[in-house]
Every structure is written in C-alpha cells, then in structure tokens.
Amino acid sequence: MPTLGSPAEGDEARLMHAEAAQAAPPLGRLRARARHENFPVALGVLPPRHRRHLLTLYAFARMVDDIGDAAPGDRLSLLDSVSARLDRVYAGDAGGHPLYRRLASTVAACDLPKSELERLVEANRRDQLVHRYRTFDDLLGYCALSANPVGRLVLRVFGADSEWRRLRSDRICSALQVLEHCQDVVEDAYAGRVYLPTVDLERYGVAEDDLVAARADTGVRAVVALQVQRAVRLLDEGCPLVKDLSGAARLAVAGYVAGGRATARALADAGFDVLARTPRPRRTHVAVSLLASLRRGGAR
Numbered sequence: 001m002p003t004l005g006s007p008a009e010g011d012e013a014r015l016m017h018a019e020a021a022q023a024a025p026p027l028g029r030l031r032a033r034a035r036h037e038n039f040p041v042a043l044g045v046l047p048p049r050h051r052r053h054l055l056t057l058y059a060f061a062r063m064v065d066d067i068g069d070a071a072p073g074d075r076l077s078l079l080d081s082v083s084a085r086l087d088r089v090y091a092g093d094a095g096g097h098p099l100y101r102r103l104a105s106t107v108a109a110c111d112l113p114k115s116e117l118e119r120l121v122e123a124n125r126r127d128q129l130v131h132r133y134r135t136f137d138d139l140l141g142y143c144a145l146s147a148n149p150v151g152r153l154v155l156r157v158f159g160a161d162s163e164w165r166r167l168r169s170d171r172i173c174s175a176l177q178v179l180e181h182c183q184d185v186v187e188d189a190y191a192g193r194v195y196l197p198t199v200d201l202e203r204y205g206v207a208e209d210d211l212v213a214a215r216a217d218t219g220v221r222a223v224v225a226l227q228v229q230r231a232v233r234l235l236d237e238g239c240p241l242v243k244d245l246s247g248a249a250r251l252a253v254a255g256y257v258a259g260g261r262a263t264a265r266a267l268a269d270a271g272f273d274v275l276a277r278t279p280r281p282r283r284t285h286v287a288v289s290l291l292a293s294l295r296r297g298g299a300r
Contacts, residue, residue: 068124171238
C-alpha cells in the first residue's frame with residue numbers, strides 16, 4: 001500500500017543516495033523504516049509468516065521509490081537495473097543481495113506475479129517523465145501503477161486473491177495514494193512534481209507557486225478538500241473487501257482502511273492546510289477507526 005510516510009524520510013532518502021545507486025539499499029534499514037509508516041497499522045499483530053512477506057514487499061517498494069525520488073545520476077537506468085534483477089529472480093537466480101533473496105522466497109511462497117512488481121518500477125519511471133496530471137482520472141491512472149499493485153500483492157500474501165477482491169483493493173490503495181499526495185504537496189512541489197489535478201487548480205485559481213507558500217490560501221484548501229473527499233469515497237467503495245475477508249487478511253486490510261480514514265480526518269482537522277505543516281493521523285484515531293472497520297466491515 002502507499003507509504004503515507006513522514007517528512008523526515010526525505011532527509012533519510014538523501015542519505016541513501018549511494019545505496020540507491022546500487023539499486024538495493026540494506027534490507028535492515030528498509031525494514032526498520034516500515035515500522036514508521038502509517039499504513040501497516042496492524043502489522044505487528046499479524047502471524048510471523050505474513051509479517052515477513054509484507055515487510056519484504058515493503059522493502060522492495062521502498063527501495064524502488066527511493067531510487068525514483070532520490071538517486072543521483074540516471075534514475076531510469078537504475079530502474080532498468082531493478083527490472084533486470086526481477087527477471088533474474090523469476091528465472092531462479094536471486095543473486096547475493098539479501099533483499100532479492102528474500103523477495104525470491106516471498107515470490108515463490110505466495111506465487112506473486114512479476115507484472116505487479118514491475119508496475120511499481122514503471123510508476124517510478126513515469127515519475128521521471130510525467131510531473132503533472134490534468135484530471136483526477138489521469139491521477140488514478142498513475143495510482144494503478146504506484147499503489148494498486150501493492151494491495152494486489154497483499155491479497156496474494158494472504159492467499160485471498162480474486163478478481164472481485166482486487167477491484168475493491170484497488171479503490172482502497174488509490175485512496176491511500178491520493179491522501180499521501182495531499183499530505184506531501186510541499187515536498188512534491190519542491191521536487192518539481194504536482195499531483196493535485198491541474199483542472200482543479202485552475203478551477204480554484206491556484207498557481208503552482210501557491211503550493212509552496214507559508215500557509216494554504218482558500219483555493220489551495222479547496223483543492224485539497226476535494227481530493228480528500230474523493231479519497232474517502234474511494235475508501236467507501238473499497239471497504240466491502242474488509243467484510244469479505246477473514247482472519248489475518250481482514251485485520252491487515254481493515255488496518256489500511258483505518259489508516260486512510262484517520263489520515264482524511266487529520267487533513268480535515270487541519271482545515272486542509274497542508275502547507276503550514278503536514279497533517280498526520282493520531283494513533284488513537286487510527287485505533288478507533290480500526291475497531292470500527294472490524295465491527296462494521298470497513299464501513300463508516
């Protein structure tokens with residue numbers, strides 16, 4: 001699922017430049033960072049076999065994102081190297097790096113399709129070439145690469161994959177990605193990327209310079225509020241998945257939904273001003289939302 005990480009991770013990513021250039025930073029550091037993300041709220045109570053596979057997938061996704069966001073030099077070439085290593089993993093040659101060895105084990109144990117892992121790489125290729133999205137539908141097309149594969153891989157980890165479940169998972173993952181973009185407006189703008197749809201910025205009279213102001217004006221708040229509203233609707237459309245699952249899979253997905261709802265609440269509580277500071281969900285709100293999701297099957 002989308003990472004919904006903290007602003008400090010930008011600094012940490014820069015410290016990982018040399019490692020990212022090798023297309024495989026240390027697994028231990030990546031796994032430690034996973035515990036500071038918002039999305040794996042139920043991870044600590046999952047069975048060890050599931051937790052191990054989810055942390056491995058997180059490590060891979062985080063590594064690819066760090067290359068796409070922070071690696072010096074030719075990032076497209078580095079991403080091509082990741083694709084080449086994926087080819088070798090699926091050919092039975094994981095190589096010597098612990099991350100790829102663990103990924104190979106997870107791929108085999110959970111029967112993961114290479115296409116979903118490759119879509120995560122492709123999302124970061126797109127980040128090098130596409131820096132604006134005109135409509136919300138265009139942004140959802142990006143989410144189909146950057147976020148939705150994670151949910152589909154999670155379903156595979158739990159042996160809970162089906163077409164119906166994949167479609168609901170896609171809604172949840174896209175919602176989480178949109179909420180992350182709302183949180184990271186300033187960071188993305190300084191990186192030369194704007195994920196708020198251009199037509200919405202134009203509709204509310206928002207110039208791109210307004211996205212790096214000290215505080216969000218009425219127009220910026222309106223654009224962010226609109227994206228949050230859309231994300232909540234996506235969560236509502238995806239939440240029947242929670243009721244359809246059982247056991248550890250239900251707990252994990254309910255945790256993702258809860259993290260999304262708590263993030264939306266944090267953004268609303270901040271008045272949708274994402275420039276003065278980055279709104280982050282309170283753990284108590286995540287916990288309350290998780291319990292509600294488990295009782296009502298994800299519905300509000």
